[in-house]
Amino acid sequence: MKTSDAVLIAESLKGRFAEGTYSRRARAVLEHRRIAFKQGHWIVVLSGFVEPILYLFSFGYGVGKLVGRIQVTPGHWVSYAQFIAPALLATSAMNGAIYDSTWNVFFRLKYDGTYKAMLATSLGPLDVALGEIGWALFRGLIYATGFTAIVMPLGIIKGWYGLLAIPAAVIIAFGFASIGMLYTTYAKSFAQMDWVNIVMLPLFLFSGSLYPLSIYPEWLRYVIEALPLYHGIQIVRCLSLGIIQWSLLVHVAYFVVMIGIGVTFTTRRMRALFMR
Amino acid sequence: MSTIDPATGGKEPLIIARGLRKEYGDFTAVDGIDFQVNRGDSFGFLGPNGAGKSTTMRIIAATLTRSGGDISILGKDPEVRGPEIRAHLGVVPQQDNLDNSLTVEDNLYVYGRYFGLSRTFIRNKIEELLAFAQLEEKRGVKVEALSGGMKRRLTIARALVSEPEILMLDEPTTGLDPQARHILWDRLFRLKEQGVTLLITTHYMDEAEQLCDRLMVMDKGRIMAEDSPANLIKTYSTKEVLEVRFGSDRNAQFADQLRSMSDRIEVLPDRVLMYSDDCESLLHEIVSKGMQPTTSLVRRSSLEDVFLRLTGRSLVE
Numbered sequence: 001m002k003t004s005d006a007v008l009i010a011e012s013l014k015g016r017f018a019e020g021t022y023s024r025r026a027r028a029v030l031e032h033r034r035i036a037f038k039q040g041h042w043i044v045v046l047s048g049f050v051e052p053i054l055y056l057f058s059f060g061y062g063v064g065k066l067v068g069r070i071q072v073t074p075g076h077w078v079s080y081a082q083f084i085a086p087a088l089l090a091t092s093a094m095n096g097a098i099y100d101s102t103w104n105v106f107f108r109l110k111y112d113g114t115y116k117a118m119l120a121t122s123l124g125p126l127d128v129a130l131g132e133i134g135w136a137l138f139r140g141l142i143y144a145t146g147f148t149a150i151v152m153p154l155g156i157i158k159g160w161y162g163l164l165a166i167p168a169a170v171i172i173a174f175g176f177a178s179i180g181m182l183y184t185t186y187a188k189s190f191a192q193m194d195w196v197n198i199v200m201l202p203l204f205l206f207s208g209s210l211y212p213l214s215i216y217p218e219w220l221r222y223v224i225e226a227l228p229l230y231h232g233i234q235i236v237r238c239l240s241l242g243i244i245q246w247s248l249l250v251h252v253a254y255f256v257v258m259i260g261i262g263v264t265f266t267t268r269r270m271r272a273l274f275m276r
Numbered sequence: 277m278s279t280i281d282p283a284t285g286g287k288e289p290l291i292i293a294r295g296l297r298k299e300y301g302d303f304t305a306v307d308g309i310d311f312q313v314n315r316g317d318s319f320g321f322l323g324p325n326g327a328g329k330s331t332t333m334r335i336i337a338a339t340l341t342r343s344g345g346d347i348s349i350l351g352k353d354p355e356v357r358g359p360e361i362r363a364h365l366g367v368v369p370q371q372d373n374l375d376n377s378l379t380v381e382d383n384l385y386v387y388g389r390y391f392g393l394s395r396t397f398i399r400n401k402i403e404e405l406l407a408f409a410q411l412e413e414k415r416g417v418k419v420e421a422l423s424g425g426m427k428r429r430l431t432i433a434r435a436l437v438s439e440p441e442i443l444m445l446d447e448p449t450t451g452l453d454p455q456a457r458h459i460l461w462d463r464l465f466r467l468k469e470q471g472v473t474l475l476i477t478t479h480y481m482d483e484a485e486q487l488c489d490r491l492m493v494m495d496k497g498r499i500m501a502e503d504s505p506a507n508l509i510k511t512y513s514t515k516e517v518l519e520v521r522f523g524s525d526r527n528a529q530f531a532d533q534l535r536s537m538s539d540r541i542e543v544l545p546d547r548v549l550m551y552s553d554d555c556e557s558l559l560h561e562i563v564s565k566g567m568q569p570t571t572s573l574v575r576r577s578s579l580e581d582v583f584l585r586l587t588g589r590s591l592v593e
Contacts, residue, residue, distance in 0.1 A: 006391040006438035010363035020358045028389040035386060036377050039418075113373025119339060121390035121438070122363040275339045275358070 010122040021267060022126035029118065029131020030138075045139065048095055049146050052088040056151065059084055059210065070212065073243055085156045086236035087209035089165055090172050092143040094229060095200070097173035100136035101180030102196045106187060108132075109273075116274055125270035129263055133177045140173025141166070157240045164239035172232040175255040178262020179228075185269035203229045228258060287314035290442060290473055291336060295345035298331050298497075305331040307497035308345060313475060315441075318468050320488030321477040322579065324589070328497040329477035330370065333446055336475070338362050350441070363391060366435030370446040372427045376420040380411055380430055383419060388437040401437055408463065409433035425456030429463065436467075443467060444475045449483060461486050481579035491579070493586055500586040505579060512585045513577035514540075518555040520562065520569040521547045530567055537561060542584055549581070 013019050060081030069077045108114035118128050148165055151157050157165060180196070187193050207229040213221050224230050231251040238248055291313040298306040306328040313319045321329040334340035335347060338354035338361045347354065349361050374383050381402055388398035406412045409429040414422065422430065428448065435443060448464070449457040464487055468474055478484050484491055485505045493500040493508070501508055522530055524546060531543045534550060538558060542549040552558045555574040562569065584590060 004363070004439040004441070005393055005397060006363040006440075007360065009392040010360040013359070020356070023359050023392070025390070025392050028386070028392070031389055032375070032386040035382050036375065039379070039382075040377060112375065113369070113371060114375065116339075116369065117373040117375075117387070118390060120337060120362060120365075120367040120369070121387065122359040122392070123390050124359055276341060 006122060018124075018126065021124045021271075022130075023122055023124045024127075025123055026127045026130035026134060028123065029128055030134050033131070033135040044099075045142070048092070048099060048139075049143055051095070052092040052143070052147050053150055055088050056081065056085055056156070060156070063210075072212075072237070072241060076241070076243070078241060079156075081156050082241070083237075084210055085151055086165065086240045087207075087233045089144050089147050089151075089157075089169060089240075090229065090232040090236045091204045091209060092147055093140040093169035093172040094176045094203075094232060096140035096143040097136045097175075097177035098180045098196060098200060100139045101133060101177040102184050102193060105132060105136075105181050105184045106193050109184065115270060119270070119274045125275065126263075126267045128270055129181065129266040133174070133181055133263065133266070136177035136180065137170065137173040140177065141170055144169030144173070159242060161242045162240045165236050168232075168235045168239050171235065171252060171255045171259075175228060175232070175258035175262070178259050178266065180262075182262045182266045182269065185266060185273065203227060208233055228254065231255065287316060289314050290317075291347070291349050291475075293332075293345065293347045296332070296335065296342060296347055297344035298328075298335065298340070299343045304497050306335070306342075309494075309497075309499050311492055311499065311502065313442075313473065315473055316471050318474040318487055318489045319476070320484045320491045321475075321494055322479070322481070322484045322488075322491050322583070323477075323494035324479055326496075327494040329494055330446055331497075332494075333444055333475065333477055337365055337367050337444060363438060364441050366432075366438065366440035366443040368428075368431050368435050368443070368445040368448060370450065372431050374419045374427060374430060374434070377418065379416050379418055380406070380422070381415045383430060384434055384437055387434045391438045393438065398437065401439075405433040405436055408436070408466075410459075410463075423456070425452050425459060428452060428456070428460060432460075432463065440472075442473045442475060446477050447479070448476065449478075449480065457483075481583070484579055493579075493583060495583075495587045495589075501582070508579065508582045509577045513581040514551040515553045515577060516551075516555040517575055517577050517581055518550040518552065518558050519547050519573040519575065520550065520559075521571045522567070522569050533565070533567065534562070540585075544590070549584075551577070551581070 010023070013023060064080030067080045069079055070083045071077050072083070115128055119125065145166055148157060152162060183196065207224055207227055213224055216224065231254040235248060235251045238245065289312050293309060293311050295308045295310065296306055297304070297308050309332070321332060323329050331340065335342050335354065336349060338358040341355055350364055352361055354361050375386070378386065384402050384405055385398055388401065406415055409432065411426060411430060411433070414426065419427065419430065449460055452460065464474065474487065476487055489504060490502070491505055491508060492502045501512065503511065521527065527543060527548050531541070531548065534548060535541050538550045538552050540551040550558060559572055559574065580590070
């Protein structure tokens with residue numbers, strides 16, 4: 001009997017690193033999502049896109065008139081809109097990534113049998129985790145790019161380094177999508193999924209998005225500095241304002257660790273759930 | 277690829293299990309079973325819900341780890357070579373897990389991509405599969421709009437996209453109406469004729485008789501018997517069965533008297549089954565002794581009778 005293409009493809013991975021876990025085909029999962037997206041509901045994505053723009057106009061121009069200018073580093077003053085725009089961008093990257101990696105993954109996990117179907121093929125759990133996280137990341141990227149495209153012509157984000165906000169958004173979205181999907185693999189009920197929404201709003205409001213952390217007492221600053229969105233906001237704010245300093249590496253490292261934990265344990269959970 | 281064992285009549289063994297076990301805590305789902313499936317077999321696992329059929333199937337499909345024993349699929353260990361083994365298999369799960377938001381065609385396409393197959397290969401394959409599943413006119417329709425029978429056929433077509441050597445079907449016709457079942461059986465029969473090895477779990481005896489050359493009767497994680505459907509009936513039952521009903525209160529009342537007239541009887545809540553090679557004479561005898569059943573039926577023995585004999589329980593409870 002002639003060996004099928006599917007078997008030849010699977011056999012070609014023999015001896016490669018993590019062959020039972022990763023078939024180097026996360027892009028097949030991405031392709032599935034892309035096809036489903038084209039046939040699906042666009043308006044949901046659009047609403048998430050508009051939200052930060054509305055915040056920017058309301059707070060940036062309204063509250064900005066009352067607040068005046070803000071000092072970001074000694075001697076470096078920016079308008080209030082310039083101060084909050086990077087935070088809104090980081091938050092929209094987070095929101096985009098979280099929506100897809102939590103609620104949408106939850107339905108595919110619990111009701112659609114999507115992952116069971118995927119793992120009955122020659123895909124491995126890491127392919128599925130990377131594909132799904134990658135798609136969620138993509139939504140975060142779309143939000144961030146759209147936001148930048150609107151804000152740059154207005155001069156709120158300036159210069160070539162302003163564009164660095166986009167790769168920054170990718171890192172942020174990747175981190176949140178990884179952790180979002182990991183959380184979802186543990187969730188059993190809708191109530192547990194609602195916690196995601198409950199956590200996200202305060203995360204946005206208190207992570208140094210609308211005012212500098214210096215307003216807080218010292219102990220509270222430490223708490224905020226332990227949270228991921230603070231680091232995300234710092235990355236985008238520093239890059240888009242052209243403040244290149246060593247602390248950037250710490251913020252990026254925070255996300256690298258988050259991505260590492262998210263991807264590793266999501267893969268393990270997928271195996272535990274569908275391939276015990 | 278694999279060696280040919282003369283004991284199997286020259287057929288190449290595809291799956292060999294020895295002492296296969298699966299435990300969940302204190303519960304033993306599969307209790308040390310041995311079996312072998314050869315190329316071209318149409319092999320059935322017959323048993324009630326909870327017999328360990330689906331568990332066995334999942335171990336074969338490399339989506340469940342075993343607790344003990346050995347299993348090799350095309351000479352490979354599923355726990356070491358999972359993705360490779362899954363590339364050899366076409367899996368039709370008990371519950372359809374198609375993507376309802378995609379069209380019929382796109383469901384086949386994305387599944388093919390999971391195996392890493394090229395776009396051209398899949399596009400050509402889709403034509404063949406749509407024809408096979410009789411879904412050509414539904415190609416652009418979203419799956420959520422399909423009937424249960426169509427979804428099942430699509431799930432089977434999807435499992436065939438990678439040209440698997442072994443097609444695994446877990447309760448393929450459960451929940452389908454009689455007409456849809458017959459269409460499905462016809463499709464599966466065609467695959468069998470093409471030499472595809474079929475692995476089927478079912479708790480329907482008619483399905484097992486229709487589709488399987490070899491049957492493994494399972495109960496409580498153990499193998500009760502293994503043979504062709506005809507041989508199982510020959511070994512574990514008589515040629516004919518007489519079913520008599522005296523009304524629900526009186527079935528048990530006559531049981532002792534009936535027992536003396538036949539080697540084996542089974543008293544079920546609604547009827548009494550009597551096993552004999554000559555049931556017409558048996559019925560005459562019953563009537564001549566003054567017991568007048570309200571209804572009586574002489575029929576050929578079926579796998580249901582085999583199962584009742586082997587386990588003391590009915591297959592569908």
